[in-house]
Each structure stands twice: as structure tokens, then as C-alpha cells.
Amino acid sequence: MTRKQKRLAIIGGLSAVVLTAVVFIAIAMRGTASFFVVPSEIQTQNIAINQAVRLGGIVKSDSWVKEGTSHNFLVTDCKTDIAVHYDGIVPDLFREGQEVIVEGALINNELFEATNVLAKHDENYVPKDMVDKFEEQGLCPGHTDEAYG
């Protein structure tokens, strides 16, 4: 092999590694990324049972029932409510009437089982994804204004 061929072979080999990795990254992305939805989109977007999603909305007033470490509450976008169950400790700023993002999946047509509950951790923090969706779809008008103001 000439020097030039050698160099081409090395560059070819390196590119092959990088390309393989990129394909692998793309496949991993399809397998692991989870969609962000608000409650009304659970039906309209045909979210399947056990499909991992992030659900954003407002903890409906007077819906939070806790028994020890078990929490049941409704997440609403002022149009549709979704019942959520979570076993664990909710964040310090988890409150009724405030924004929340829960990660998990529907375990049947009625109930969303959360593996993680995120609430804001600063009074200036707004779950931006959620506010964007609310504004786009005209949901809960009061909430988004206040959150953005």
C-alpha cells in the first residue's frame, strides 16, 4: 500500500466507526425519547398504554389524596383530567393549583402511574414546555399569563 492509500484506509476506518456510532445514536433516540403531552393530548395523540411520556398540567384543586407515601391526584389542562398515582415523596413545591410534570405511563385507560414527579423549584421557574402547549391550544388562560408575567 502506498502512503496515500494507507491514509485513505485509516480515514475510511475512522469514518466507519463514527458512522456506526451515529446510526446507533439515532436508533437509541427512537427507543428512549419520551413525548411531552398535556392531558387532552392523551386521547388525541393515541398515547398507548405503558408508553413512557411526560405529562404536564396543573394539579387540580381538591384532588390530592395522600396516604403515607401513596399519592393520588388529578392533572388537568382545564379541559381533560387524568388520574395520576405516585408512590414516593412529592417535591417541596408540589401544590394543588400549580404546574406539575409527571413522568411515567398509563397503566390502563384510567390511571397514569408516575415514576417521577417534578414541580417547580423556584418561584420564577415555569415548565416552559407546558406553558407553550397551553398557550398554543388556549388552555387554562389564567395560568399561563401568571406564569409568564
Place this chain on the structure above:
Amino acid sequence: MLSIELGHFALILAFALSLVQVGVSAYAWQRPNEGAFSFVRHAGVMQFVLVLLSFAALTFAFVTSDFSLKLAYEHSHSLQPTLYKFTSVWGNHEGSLLLWVLILTLFGAAVAVGGANLPKASHNLVLGTQGFLTFAFIGFTIFTSNPFERLPEMPLEGRDLNPILQDIGLAIHPPLLYLGYVGFSVCFSFAIAALISGKIDAAWARWVRPWTMLSWIFLTLGIAMGSYWAYYELGWGGWWFWDPVENASFMPWLTGTALLHSALVMEKRGALKIWTILLAIITFSLSLLGTFLVRSGILTSVHSFATDPSRGLVILGMLTFFICGAFILFAWRAPTLKAGGLFSPISREAALVFNNLFLATATIAVLVGTLYPLVLDAFTGIKISVGAPFFDLTFGALMVPLLLVVPFGPFLPWKRASIAQASKRLFGAIVLSLILAIIVAAYLWEGFTLTPLGILLGFWVIIGALADLVERSKLFKVSPSVSLRRLAGLPKNVWSTSFAHMGLGLTVLGVVFVTAFETETITTMQPGDQIEAHGYSVRFVNEQNVPGPNFTSETATFAVAPVGKRENLVASEKRNYPARQMPTTEAGITTFGLSQVYISIGDRVEDNGRVVRIWTKPWILLIWIGTVVMALAGTYSLTDRKYRIAAPNLVRKQALGATK
């Protein structure tokens, strides 16, 4: 206080001075003369002095609780402990940007003073580029994020700092991280200067390596500190979340690590010039990208203070300008570079190329995972989140081959080597790490998982790193006193390589252990209750209300003991900060050897009960011990005479020798 106006004025002066510095530097490039060179150097030092003055003025306003300053009113409180009055200065968008600028000018001044041994023309171009960065960032601070804005009427009390940030961590993590981030600006300026002047040789790599090393040390410690802070402060027991903001700091670390290794090849062998220059540009570009992601408000996290979206556009503009400008210059000048030393596909050079290949690809994986959701949202409005599963899979898979190869590197000679020979010399290390991994994995067997592979990799990297020292000192082959003497006589870079790799192995082992074997118990407890949690007994001793300076605390005390051992008392708190009507959780953490037990308390339940969350974290301390070992190894290599900035003659002589 008038000092605020003085600080503001000093900042504006530094802004003007940086512009003049750029102009004079450009002039001196065309017409080299000592007067202009000297001006450019002094301007670099003066900018730092001016920004330091301005920073001091801002700090003074915070420490004296001068709430006529809008920033102090919004982010400070007169009852805060003094330390937090200091750290509140950068616990907000404007102040943290001024800290960024302060460190940028600090590096500018350090290069101006410490680079006196560089050829004058190169030094001038480096300082000119650094001045241009300073100009852009001070401009951004003054015009979009001015920290010196006053309020028309002075409020009586401030609105307090975000309670999550009221911690010693804020005093350490941002300055360290910025020293790392911004330190890479020096590498960037060196790369730009080299591209402009066309002088890129082994000497260039020798000048850049200490700066790269310095920034890398700070970034390593900054990331580790951030990780430990998140671990104990956020109360979720996690130490790394693959949060976009963490990724933003991790990407320059990955490419910075690659840069350290490729600059070594360039310095020793004159090869990989184009790639090394590119890496220097990419690393600082990723630092800028990180700054953009964190400061633009496009992400929401504890790091992104409430920001005004127009700032994001300005930062994006600056980012595009610097990155595109650098790449255009690169594309224009790089083809003129002559390729350097050749090497066979099995050689130390090739091993370092392998390292670079995998670090660069891992950076791509992290970059895609971080930016793809943002890009998808911007173009289609579809909101997805890419979290730990993606990064564990892609980044994890890329690290396996890299870690397998790490111990081979130091055993391969330059130019041409043989894997068989290196394996023979590493045979002892291979056997020893296999045996250790099998014993540990068998002892902790939990079914067929990837854990044993991870344990093996950790031991392999550690033992392989030590094997280099054993081999070079001829331990077990000659008498112990001779080996000891040989060990003492080893070059500093051998020691630092060995220890840096060992630190990496320790971190890997810690990560594998805590990921595989941590346990979580959630239960409700009454004072006096005792439970068993995976090898530890946890007793709820009592609960008290304790007042703090600017908060009230419900403090629950627990007694924790590994089975049959003495117990440690640990306090876990729920605090309430009235100024912001905000509660926080302060986790209680207690250490047994390398392992920790981590307790968070939740809501009160009937009578005096509490929801309690208890994690056991086996060997978790190794994660941070490993990073500290890496940073210490780097620091030790900086003491090497050949990088000593105060040894100009030696460096010049060597540089001359290398260019010949």
C-alpha cells in the same frame, strides 16, 4: 453608594480598553513594533484590574445589603449569613455573567504576564483574540444584562436568594466551573493566533498544553463539585441527571480531555496538527454553547435564572459569530498545514487517536441528546425529552472500548508497537483485574447484568494504570530499594498519567457500584421507630423545630448504623424560607467508609410520623474521589519544569529545538 457608579464606570472603561487592545493588536500584527506589543500586554492586565474593581463594587453592594441596587434587592436579604451575601453576587444572571467576564479577563491577564516567553508576534495575536472575546462579553453584559441598574427608591428589604442556592456549593461550584469553561478561551485564542500566523508546530502544542491542563483541572473539579452539590442539595439522591445543563459542562470536558491527549501527540511527534487546532476551537465553542444554553433561558432548570428571551438571541448571535468565524478561518488556513510524523496503526499515537475518536464520538452522542429535543421543538413543535436511558445506552456503549484500551496507551512505544508485546507486559494486570472482578461480582451476584463488565473495567483501568509504575520501576524484578529509587526517578508525566488514569478507574468503579447496588426504601416512621434498610439499621430519634437566620427548620434526627456497628447521628431537614415562601429539603447524609446512607424526609403524617426516604449508596464516594485524583494528577504534571511558565529560557530553548 457611589461605589456602584464607580464599578459601572470601571466596566465601561474595560469595554473600551478591550476594543483599543484589539485595534492595537491588529496594527502590531501588520507593523510589528515593541511599543504596540507592550501596549497590548498592559491592556490585558488593565482590563482585569478594571473588571476586578467593578466586581468588587458589586460585591460591596451585596455585602452591605445596598438594596438601591436592583440586583441586590432581587437576590439578597439583609439577614443572610455573610457567606451567602458574597455568593448571591453570582447567584443570578447578571452577576454570574460578570463573574464569567472577570475570569475571562483573569486569563487574558495571565496570558499577558505568563506568556512573556512566547514569540512576540504570536503573543500579540493571542492577546488580540482574547481581547476580542472580552469586548464581546463585556458588551453583552453592559447592553443586555447590566448588573449595576439602580432602583429609583430603595426598598427596606431584599427578596432573598433562591434558597436552593443558599449553600456553600454556590461559593465553589460556579467559580471552579467558570475557571474551566473560560480557561479554554486561551486554547481558542492560541488556535486562532496560530491559524492567522500560520505557525503551527510542536512548540505551539507545548505552549497550549499547560493552559489546557489548567482549564481541564478546574472543569473536572467544577463538574464534580456540581455533581456532589446536586446530590446533597436537591434531595433526590441522584448525582448525575444528564440534565442539559450538566451536559453543557460535560461536553467541553470530553473534548478538553481529547485535546490534552492529542496535544501530547503534536508536542512529541509533530502529528495531528490540524485535528488538535480543531479540537481547541471545538472545546471553547462547546463552552460557549454551554453558556448559551444556560444563560439564554431556552432551558428551564435551577441554573437558568428568569431571563429575558431577547438576551438568548444576542448570545446565539455571538456564539454563531465566534464559532463560524473560527471555522471559516480554519477551513481557509488548515489546508496550508503540512502533515507531521507518520505512525503505524499500532503505536502510542494510534492509541491516542483511538482515545480521541471515542471521546469525540461520545461528545456527539451527548450533543445530539442535548440539542435534538430543542431543535425538534423549534422546527416542528413536537416536545420530547431525552433522558438517562438514551445517554446510558449511547455514552455507556462508547465508553466500554475506550476504557478497555486506556491501560494499553502508556505501554505502547511511539511510532510502531506490538499489541502482543504490550499484552505480555500487562499480563499480570489482566489476570489480577479479572480475578478481583470475578470475586467481587460473585460476592454481589444479582443475576446476569452488565454490572460484572463494569466492575471489570473499573479494576482494569486502575490496575493497568498502576502496572505502568510497576513495570517502569522493575518492581519484583530488582531489589525493593532499587525499584524505589527508580520510582522516585520517574518523570513527572509518567506519574501524572498513571494517577489520572487511576482516578478515572476509581470514578468508573464508583459509578458502576452505586448504579448497580444502590437501594431505596420509602416508608413512614414515628419518632422511636427503627427499621432495617439493606444492611443498615435506621432509627428515627426525634424531631425538633429549629430557627435559622433567614429560615425555619423542622429537623428530624436519625441514628444510622451498619449491622452490628456503632451508629452515626444524622439530621434531615425541611426548611421554609419566608422571604420567598419557599420550602426546601435538606438531606441527611452519613458516611461509612466509601458508602453513604442518604435520608430525606417528606410530609408529616398522622401524629408525629414522617414519610421517610432512605437510600443506601455503596461506594458512592469513589465517584468524587476519582475526580479529585484526576485533578491532583493534572496539577502534579503542571509542576513539570518544562511547562513552568517562570522558566522562559528553558522553554524557549526547547521550543527552538522542537521547531528545528
